[in-house]
Amino acid sequence: MKKYLNKLHYRSWHRGTKESDLFLGKFFDKYGERLNQKQLELYDYFLSITDDNDLLLFVKGEKKWPNEVPSEIIELLEEYILSEAFRK
DSSP: OHHHHHHHHHHHHOSSSHHHHHHHHHHHHHHGGGOOHHHHHHHHHHHHHOOHHHHHHHHHTSSOOOTTSOHHHHHHHHHHHHHTTOOO
């Protein structure tokens, strides 16, 4: 389990754009340890299907989350977005 967490931590902090690195890295630092196995797998899937450029539009609320993004992950990301006041 620790190895899997380390992998997801690395993938969250090393996306390709600095903005995505900061958003997902800090998100994972805050939520990673409390996600259960199923949620970690859903987050892993989310990382594999999400484009960095689109991610910023989702975070700003300028684009809707795609249907293929698991709703459990969207809920956590939205909670994080609100808690950090990314949208005004």
